[in-house]
Amino acid sequence: MADRRIFEDREQFLEALRLLVREGVPRDRIRVFTPFGVPEVEEILLGKRSKVRFFALIGAASGTVTGFAFTILTSLSWPLIVGGKPIVSVPPFLIIAFALTILFGALSTFAGFLLMSRLPSPSGIRSEEEYGNAFVILVEDGGRR
Amino acid sequence: MAFLEKKGGLAVLIAAAGALMAIVSLSPAPGRGGSLLLAFLFFVAVVEGCIAAAAAGATVNARWVGSVRKELLSVTPLLLVASFLLLLLIPFVDSYPWAGRPGIWLRKDFFIGRNLAFLLLAYVTARRFAASPADGEGTKVRAAWYLFVFVVSQSLTAFDLVMSLEHPWVSTLLGGYFFIEALYGGFAVSALLCLQRSGTPPADRAHGSRSDLSDLSILMFGFSILWAGMFFAQFLTIWYGNIPEEVGFIARRVAASPMRELSVAVLFLLFFIPIPALLSTRAKSNPYVVSVVALSILSGILVERYVFLAPVVRFSPVALAIDFACLLFLFVAVVTDSRRTLK
Amino acid sequence: MTRGEGGMGNGEKYAKVDRDILAAMEKPGRLYLAGLAVAASLVVIGGILWAYQIRSGLGVAGYTHPVGWAVYITNFVFWVGIAHSGTLISAVLYLFRARYRTSFNRAAEAMTVFALMVAGLFPLIHLGRSWLFYYLIPYPNQRQLWVNFRSPLIWDVFAVGTYFTVSLVFFYVGMIPDFAAAKQHVAGIRKRIFSVLSLGWKGTEREWRHYGMLYLFLAAFATPLVASVHSVVSWDFAMSIVPGWHTTIFAPYFVAGAILSGTAMVITLVVPLRKAMNLHEYITDDHFESIAKILLFTSLIVSYAYIVEFGMASYSGNIFEMEAFRYRALGEFRYLTWAMIFCNSLVPLTLFAKRLRRNTTFLLVVSLLVNVGMWLERFVIIVTSLAHDFDPYVWGTYRPTYVEVGISLGSFGLFFLLYLLFVKNLPVLSISEIKEHL
Numbered sequence: 018m019a020d021r022r023i024f025e026d027r028e029q030f031l032e033a034l035r036l037l038v039r040e041g042v043p044r045d046r047i048r049v050f051t052p053f054g055v056p057e058v059e060e061i062l063l064g065k066r067s068k069v070r071f072f073a074l075i076g077a078a079s080g081t082v083t084g085f086a087f088t089i090l091t092s093l094s095w096p097l098i099v100g101g102k103p104i105v106s107v108p109p110f111l112i113i114a115f116a117l118t119i120l121f122g123a124l125s126t127f128a129g130f131l132l133m134s135r136l137p138s139p140s141g142i143r144s145e146e147e148y149g150n151a152f153v154i155l156v157e158d159g160g161r162r
Numbered sequence: 163m164a165f166l167e168k169k170g171g172l173a174v175l176i177a178a179a180g181a182l183m184a185i186v187s188l189s190p191a192p193g194r195g196g197s198l199l200l201a202f203l204f205f206v207a208v209v210e211g212c213i214a215a216a217a218a219g220a221t222v223n224a225r226w227v228g229s230v231r232k233e234l235l236s237v238t239p240l241l242l243v244a245s246f247l248l249l250l251l252i253p254f255v256d257s258y259p260w261a262g263r264p265g266i267w268l269r270k271d272f273f274i275g276r277n278l279a280f281l282l283l284a285y286v287t288a289r290r291f292a293a294s295p296a297d298g299e300g301t302k303v304r305a306a307w308y309l310f311v312f313v314v315s316q317s318l319t320a321f322d323l324v325m326s327l328e329h330p331w332v333s334t335l336l337g338g339y340f341f342i343e344a345l346y347g348g349f350a351v352s353a354l355l356c357l358q359r360s361g362t363p364p365a366d367r368a369h370g371s372r373s374d375l376s377d378l379s380i381l382m383f384g385f386s387i388l389w390a391g392m393f394f395a396q397f398l399t400i401w402y403g404n405i406p407e408e409v410g411f412i413a414r415r416v417a418a419s420p421m422r423e424l425s426v427a428v429l430f431l432l433f434f435i436p437i438p439a440l441l442s443t444r445a446k447s448n449p450y451v452v453s454v455v456a457l458s459i460l461s462g463i464l465v466e467r468y469v470f471l472a473p474v475v476r477f478s479p480v481a482l483a484i485d486f487a488c489l490l491f492l493f494v495a496v497v498t499d500s501r502r503t504l505k
Numbered sequence: 506m507t508r509g510e511g512g513m514g515n516g517e518k519y520a521k522v523d524r525d526i527l528a529a530m531e532k533p534g535r536l537y538l539a540g541l542a543v544a545a546s547l548v549v550i551g552g553i554l555w556a557y558q559i560r561s562g563l564g565v566a567g568y569t570h571p572v573g574w575a576v577y578i579t580n581f582v583f584w585v586g587i588a589h590s591g592t593l594i595s596a597v598l599y600l601f602r603a604r605y606r607t608s609f610n611r612a613a614e615a616m617t618v619f620a621l622m623v624a625g626l627f628p629l630i631h632l633g634r635s636w637l638f639y640y641l642i643p644y645p646n647q648r649q650l651w652v653n654f655r656s657p658l659i660w661d662v663f664a665v666g667t668y669f670t671v672s673l674v675f676f677y678v679g680m681i682p683d684f685a686a687a688k689q690h691v692a693g694i695r696k697r698i699f700s701v702l703s704l705g706w707k708g709t710e711r712e713w714r715h716y717g718m719l720y721l722f723l724a725a726f727a728t729p730l731v732a733s734v735h736s737v738v739s740w741d742f743a744m745s746i747v748p749g750w751h752t753t754i755f756a757p758y759f760v761a762g763a764i765l766s767g768t769a770m771v772i773t774l775v776v777p778l779r780k781a782m783n784l785h786e787y788i789t790d791d792h793f794e795s796i797a798k799i800l801l802f803t804s805l806i807v808s809y810a811y812i813v814e815f816g817m818a819s820y821s822g823n824i825f826e827m828e829a830f831r832y833r834a835l836g837e838f839r840y841l842t843w844a845m846i847f848c849n850s851l852v853p854l855t856l857f858a859k860r861l862r863r864n865t866t867f868l869l870v871v872s873l874l875v876n877v878g879m880w881l882e883r884f885v886i887i888v889t890s891l892a893h894d895f896d897p898y899v900w901g902t903y904r905p906t907y908v909e910v911g912i913s914l915g916s917f918g919l920f921f922l923l924y925l926l927f928v929k930n931l932p933v934l935s936i937s938e939i940k941e942h943l
Contacts, residue, residue, distance in 0.1 A: 025515055027515060048709060052708060053938070054714075067714050069719055091651035095651060108397070113654055115729075116664050117663065119667055123670070123722075142703070143705075150519035150686075265822075321817075332820065335753035338813075391756065395755070395756035395757065399740075399755070402743075
């Protein structure tokens with residue numbers, strides 16, 4: 018049976034959380050629900066920096082590579098001289114690569130977020146449990162995860 | 163610097179440096195005028211850029227301005243030095259390509275006159291801005307006036323002093339390019355001053371607050387991207403249009419060594435080094451990284467001015483060295499002097 | 506429960522935010538329905554005229570030698586420009602930690618997405634044979650051709666396409682927590698839709714942690730788009746050698762112009778929105794003053810560009826440049842040029858006065874004038890340069906026909922229709938961010 022505490026006030030909620038941690042309750046059994054992001058919670062619960070940023074980096078890098086590879090390889094496969102420009106003309110291809118860097122970076126960051134947050138979560142969609150604007154601390158048993 | 167503590171010590175130093183530069187640049191040997199022009203271009207950009215950085219920060223209530231405002235604004239008297247140097251350049255104006263056929267806009271008296279006028283106006287507005295308190299009522303207005311004059315002054319420097327060397331080449335972007343570069347340099351100097359002031363600042367990441375150094379690093383990062391965008395806009399337009407009058411400008415600067423290597427160096431110093439170096443949050447408040455990046459930016463601006471001038475202007479290494487030494491000395495003296503009077 | 510200063514505890518304050526913002530999604534009033542009807546009818550008219558154009562060909566538009574680009578391209582650039590301000594407000598101001606952003610950012614993001622949807626239609630309309638649009642998409646095909654990556658028009662496809670996708674993701678991501686909050690206050694099919702759209706968001710510590718980093722990175726990715734997309738659009742013109750088009754300043758000039766027209770459109774949309782939905786507590790005069798300052802600043806950049814362009818044309822001694830700009834200022838379209846300078850450069854100067862910056866009625870008038878002025882600017886740049894380029898033998902003129910006017914009005918109708926639908930069906934302010942800063 019999980020121990021659930023509901024707070025209307027942010028400061029009281031943070032105090033209770035700090036108390037729980039000081040009492041020695043293991044951090045990974047504490048789950049918290051908030052109506053908006055509260056940065057102090059991250060500090061108290063020692064959350065690691067989100068790994069979503071790696072998705073961003075990989076996505077952006079693959080975007081750059083794809084942009085250049087795609088444009089250069091397709092130009093070389095059908096080498097037409099257009100407008101007197103060289104077959105492999107870097108300035109225009111740079112623009113395409115720039116656009117794809119941002120596109121792939123943004124999409125992969127979003128994908129990474131969904132992955133890391135385990136969203137979409139069918140239990141959340143169907144859930145009838147609504148906390149409204151309350152700050153909730155849920156302490157789970159040792160057995161459950 | 164005990165000499166500076168004497169009353170008027172600074173003025174004497176400025177006069178001495180000015181006299182030395184006058185002697186060097188007015189001597190009849192070739193390349194003196196060109197060297198002075200290069201020194202002038204870099205110096206004016208950095209000085210006006212420092213004040214502009216402070217002014218821009220004041221208009222948006224930036225937090226980092228507080229720690230370096232006094233030093234940044236202490237370079238205001240150097241605008242008078244710049245005006246003097248402009249007068250020393252009068253004989254050099256005769257070697258501009260349009261000198262033989264003056265028109266309404268490109269004629270020696272109007273040419274020097276308007277640039278001088280805006281330099282002096284920059285001095286006046288900068289002084290008024292510096293005199294107002296940091297968070298005073300009219301401070302933002304005075305900062306805005308200085309910024310207007312700064313934009314015009316740098317644009318004129320670009321169009322008149324640099325672009326007309328390559329007459330009849332035109333680039334409408336060059337004015338904007340120069341004042342963005344000046345601001346960029348101003349932020350680099352601000353970062354160096356910020357480092358000097360507090361030694362190693364604590365990286366303060368509590369509750370999303372940041373140290374001033376981190377803020378300045380973000381500005382340098384952003385301006386690096388902005389600079390690269392403007393560089394690319396000009397380059398792409400010229401490259402794509404392929405019009406002989408315009409392509410010549412670029413061709414003279416990338417066709418052969420050493421200009422080609424220097425041009426590539428400019429790209430690295432102003433973009434490819436600052437961007438990866440300042441990417442991570444930790445690097446933004448790391449004093450070593452920030453000082454390397456700031457120095458890279460300042461040298462990049464210098465090399466770029468050289469690249470602009472080199473194909474069309476002759477230099478004399480001796481004159482160049484003397485001019486730069488004098489101006490660097492004056493800059494450091496003025497900033498150190500201001501720190502001495504800091505409470 | 507602790508009592509705050511207004512005698513209201515935190516829980517009540519948050520509930521009030523929910524109520525105020527979600528009140529907008531109540532049953533629509535008569536004024537709203539009238540607006541919806543007008544917008545919808547404009548869309549229908551525009552659609553009918555487009556169908557007519559597809560059937561009869563581009564000849565029913567005013568295109569003729571030498572003016573091959575005119576009102577449709579003007580509209581394209583205009584709407585893409587408007588989109589930029591939305592991203593500036595939501596992404597760039599987020600990176601600068603500007604507090605005043607929270608009152609505008611949802612409306613601004615919506616504006617971006619809808620403006621891009623409208624903008625994207627115009628290359629299709631302008632094609633004439635709109636069904637051939639697939640030529641622009643790079644995929645292996647039986648024609649054994651790839652697209653011409655050296656063409657600015659393809660850069661547009663990539664840049665605007667990227668911008669639309671990223672803006673849509675940014676818009677949606679911002680609303681995920683708000684959908685979760687809103688679903689608790691609605692019922693029936695709406696509740697089911699909001700639940701699905703919220704992806705089952707519960708507000709756990711892990712979700713917020715990853716969300717914070719996602720939002721930061723999306724803002725960081727969207728920020729360079731603000732400058733680069735309109736630069737790419739400006740290069741549609743600058744890459745040519747047409748006098749008046751081939752100039753290096755176009756990229757920053759167009760970006761500044763985009764933000765100018767975008768902030769004007771934000772003011773045009775949000776001033777009536779605030780009045781109609783009684784959101785004075787959340788969108789204050791301070792907020793409008795900040796937006797007005799951005800408008801003023803970008804107007805100064807645009808004025809600088811006008812001065813430099815006209816000045817450089819006479820400086821250059823190039824007879825084609827000089828004639829192109831003489832024609833712009835004194836030729837057939839001179840009234841449009843003067844109106845453009847008046848609306849974009851002179852009228853915003855009044856915003857130097859603080860009193861005027863805080864007067865929302867005055868701001869509304871200024872914003873409408875700026876919208877007109879910026880539309881005219883694109884028109885003047887495109888049409889005057891094409892009508893009057895190198896060879897006097899091909900100089901010509903241009904008059905838009907009712908088809909182009911109708912389709913342009915239809916585009917405005919579409920934009921406002923989408924916006925009105927958004928206002929009634931989605932949370933119009935960023936609920937979680939406002940609660941966070943209370």
